[in-house]
Amino acid sequence: MAPPELLEIAKHRCFKGTLYRFEHISPVLGDCTMKLSTFVPSGKGKFPGVIWLSGLTCTDESLAQRASSALEFAQELQLILIMPDTSPRGEGVPDEDPKAFDVGIGASFYVNATTEKYKKHYQMLDYITQELPSMVAAKLPLLQSRLGIMGHSMGGHGALVAALRYPELYRSVSAFAPIVHPTESPWGQKAFSLYLGEDHKAWAAYDTLELLKRYKGLADPFLSEQLKPGLLKALCDEKGLALTLRNQQDYDHSYYFISSFIQDHLKYHASFLTGVLKWCPDPEHPLAASVYSVDPALDESLEDETLEEVKDEVDTSAEKVAEQPSEEPAPDEVEKAASKAGNPESSHLEVLDGVPREIECLAAVCFEEPSLKLVKIQVSPPGPGEVRLRIVAAAPSLVDVAALKERSFPRILGVEAAAVVEDVGEGVEEFQPGDHVIPCFYANCGRCSRIPTCKMTSCSSQDNFCESIQRFASRGLMRDETTRFSYGSTEIFHFQGCSAFSEYTVVHAQSLVKIRKDAPLEVACLLGGGVAAALGMVWRVAALPYGCPVGAVFGLQAEGLAALRALQMAKAGRIFAVDPDPSRLELAKKWGATDLINPYSLPEGSSIKEEILKRAEAPADVAFDTLGYEATLQQALAPWAPSYALVSSASSAVHVTGGLAGRGIPFGGWRPKLHVPLLVDLFMAGELKLRDFISHTASFAEINEVLDSYHEPDRIRTVLRF
Numbered sequence: 001m002a003p004p005e006l007l008e009i010a011k012h013r014c015f016k017g018t019l020y021r022f023e024h025i026s027p028v029l030g031d032c033t034m035k036l037s038t039f040v041p042s043g044k045g046k047f048p049g050v051i052w053l054s055g056l057t058c059t060d061e062s063l064a065q066r067a068s069s070a071l072e073f074a075q076e077l078q079l080i081l082i083m084p085d086t087s088p089r090g091e092g093v094p095d096e097d098p099k100a101f102d103v104g105i106g107a108s109f110y111v112n113a114t115t116e117k118y119k120k121h122y123q124m125l126d127y128i129t130q131e132l133p134s135m136v137a138a139k140l141p142l143l144q145s146r147l148g149i150m151g152h153s154m155g156g157h158g159a160l161v162a163a164l165r166y167p168e169l170y171r172s173v174s175a176f177a178p179i180v181h182p183t184e185s186p187w188g189q190k191a192f193s194l195y196l197g198e199d200h201k202a203w204a205a206y207d208t209l210e211l212l213k214r215y216k217g218l219a220d221p222f223l224s225e226q227l228k229p230g231l232l233k234a235l236c237d238e239k240g241l242a243l244t245l246r247n248q249q250d251y252d253h254s255y256y257f258i259s260s261f262i263q264d265h266l267k268y269h270a271s272f273l274t275g276v277l278k279w280c281p282d283p284e285h286p287l288a289a290s291v292y293s294v295d296p297a298l299d300e301s302l303e304d305e306t307l308e309e310v311k312d313e314v315d316t317s318a319e320k321v322a323e324q325p326s327e328e329p330a331p332d333e334v335e336k337a338a339s340k341a342g343n344p345e346s347s348h349l350e351v352l353d354g355v356p357r358e359i360e361c362l363a364a365v366c367f368e369e370p371s372l373k374l375v376k377i378q379v380s381p382p383g384p385g386e387v388r389l390r391i392v393a394a395a396p397s398l399v400d401v402a403a404l405k406e407r408s409f410p411r412i413l414g415v416e417a418a419a420v421v422e423d424v425g426e427g428v429e430e431f432q433p434g435d436h437v438i439p440c441f442y443a444n445c446g447r448c449s450r451i452p453t454c455k456m457t458s459c460s461s462q463d464n465f466c467e468s469i470q471r472f473a474s475r476g477l478m479r480d481e482t483t484r485f486s487y488g489s490t491e492i493f494h495f496q497g498c499s500a501f502s503e504y505t506v507v508h509a510q511s512l513v514k515i516r517k518d519a520p521l522e523v524a525c526l527l528g529g530g531v532a533a534a535l536g537m538v539w540r541v542a543a544l545p546y547g548c549p550v551g552a553v554f555g556l557q558a559e560g561l562a563a564l565r566a567l568q569m570a571k572a573g574r575i576f577a578v579d580p581d582p583s584r585l586e587l588a589k590k591w592g593a594t595d596l597i598n599p600y601s602l603p604e605g606s607s608i609k610e611e612i613l614k615r616a617e618a619p620a621d622v623a624f625d626t627l628g629y630e631a632t633l634q635q636a637l638a639p640w641a642p643s644y645a646l647v648s649s650a651s652s653a654v655h656v657t658g659g660l661a662g663r664g665i666p667f668g669g670w671r672p673k674l675h676v677p678l679l680v681d682l683f684m685a686g687e688l689k690l691r692d693f694i695s696h697t698a699s700f701a702e703i704n705e706v707l708d709s710y711h712e713p714d715r716i717r718t719v720l721r722f
Contacts, residue, residue, distance in 0.1 A: 073266045
């Protein structure tokens with residue numbers, strides 16, 4: 001059946017795009033006349049779309065009129081905004097008498113009604129999930145296969161329910177102050193009684209928490225009574241679902257609240273819909289503590305609520321973000337039980353008289369010998385502001401290979417790893433024993449916008465340099481000018497703030513990123529170094545536009561393949577892979593390279609530039625070098641395209657140079673505490689194929705063999721198991 005025809009009734013030029021208002025007859029809603037607002041950005045081709053569901057008493061015009069900045073951000077991010085009405089309207093559509101704000105017209109709760117009075121017209125879930133996207137795609141340049149959905153309050157409830165019941169339709173979902181447990185909320189109970197009758201089993205099909213139980217796989221006056229976000233976070237933790245719950249201090253339930261954070265939400269959706277990771281929360285509003293643990297202050301009745309224990313595996317394609325106003329910053333609650341994944345139980349810690357003691361463990365130490373020496377060392381307890389870790393997995397990288405050539409003092413190398421928190425030092429509130437973490441060679445204090453000595457002043461700035469612990473980490477020391485490693489009477493230095501080639505290590509809290517516990521640590525360890533930096537080089541430093549015509553990558557080890565994968569995810573038209581090794585070129589072809597160039601096989605006198613011009617009939621729009629060798633730098637950084645180089649060294653780890661980068665930009669421009677969890681989410685959502693980078697695994701005892709074979713053509717990354 002053909003979708004209903006949209007009749008244009010208004011059209012406004014807005015933020016370089018166009019805001020349309022349509023009218024149509026809806027067969028799904030009993031042939032009533034519906035209105036629909038839609039913003040279409042200027043540009044060529046088709047665009048992904050985000051459906052916005054408004055809350056109680058609102059209309060299709062509410063978002064555009066009350067939070068018009070959403071249209072500006074949709075233009076910038078090249079997203080179509082689809083804004084349907086909140087209920088059926090018009091002659092013959094039933095309503096309550098006397099009229100109420102929380103039921104009837106303007107308050108459909110996005111359900112398919114079953115009671116006699118409402119069932120003809122109030123089929124809003126079917127309207128949102130079936131009729132709406134098909135008729136918009138028939139009229140406007142919408143990529144129906146790339147949809148996200150979000151909403152506010154009642155609309156947030158509708159967005160979450162639609163995404164949970166139809167996960168195949170949406171790539172992303174987010175919500176502002178959603179009603180997540182309507183079966184226990186006065187608003188929900190009143191509406192469900194009228195629309196669904198008294199069969200509470202039917203109510204459960206429109207309750208986010210009840211749906212999650214089945215799922216495989218604070219200034220706001222309504223926060224605790226109607227919205228219940230603490231319960232949502234608790235159940236998502238139990239089910240292993242990816243949820244970011246942010247609590248915004250002093251914001252109420254109004255559109256002022258929505259206007260303040262709509263950009264974050266649209267950037268989040270763009271990260272899943274356009275193929276380029278763009279979501280970057282403002283440093284003034286870092287992720288709240290409740291992202292990782294339930295805040296009992298959000299719902300005082302949480303301890304009295306019993307969440308049904310379900311052991312189903314998680315199977316979801318939609319990522320979830322919920323935004324909640326908050327009266328005060330959310331404190332961390334100590335997690336009492338660690339996840340089984342990665343065997344995180346802290347069973348090796350020696351405690352005497354309540355004081356943590358040294359741990360003796362195996363480490364690969366860089367002495368004067370040409371290889372690392374496996375010895376038993378002592379690891380001291382963490383000092384103030386420090387965290388002691390048990391390493392679960394580590395991946396030797398180019399930084400470690402470069403550092404092997406520098407033997408000025410004994411030290412423990414290793415910059416790419418994933419670990420479990422063993423214990424924390426005085427003053428550390430961000431981490432608790434049992435947390436799953438990724439140590440990063442590049443520190444991120446998370447408070448840079450308020451520290452004059454730190455350079456991280458703007459979220460949009462390419463300069464992400466953080467000086468909080470740089471002068472200590474660069475010398476292999478902790479803040480007290482000592483180390484936490486010793487071998488007999490010999491002091492052993494740290495390396496790049498990580499030192500992952502040890503069963504236990506101690507790091508500054510600024511060098512640590514907490515990640516979700518359902519992410520496998522043996523894969524997540526790749527996101528603390530070169531692979532993540534290469535992704536950032538393409539997505540953040542180069543800010544590659546979606547659909548770049550021609551891109552080139554020089555060097556096809558793990559970092560080069562990551563740059564290639566980033567180009568592919570950004571839908572580059574032609575991707576040239578350049579490497580002297582035929583086997584690596586064949587691998588690049590499997591990873592999405594459209595053209596392969598072996599510089600040693602070119603005709604005499606021919607350059608890589610000329611070969612790309614010949615094949616593409618145009619110069620490359622952007623070029624990336626990931627080897628840092630002079631010969632490739634001369635080609636990759638030639639003045640025929642914006643060009644960037646990823647340089648790995650023992651002194652500065654991994655940084656980006658060239659192009660608009662100016663001086664070296666560490667870690668591909670990422671701010672670890674903000675962005676690494678998002679990269680983990682991309683991996684867990686199936687968008688970022690991290691497992692492809694792991695060509696080999698080995699035991700920690702085989703570390704020297706792994707380093708000796710690092711440059712072999714069949715090696716991408718080798719993960720060491722501890």
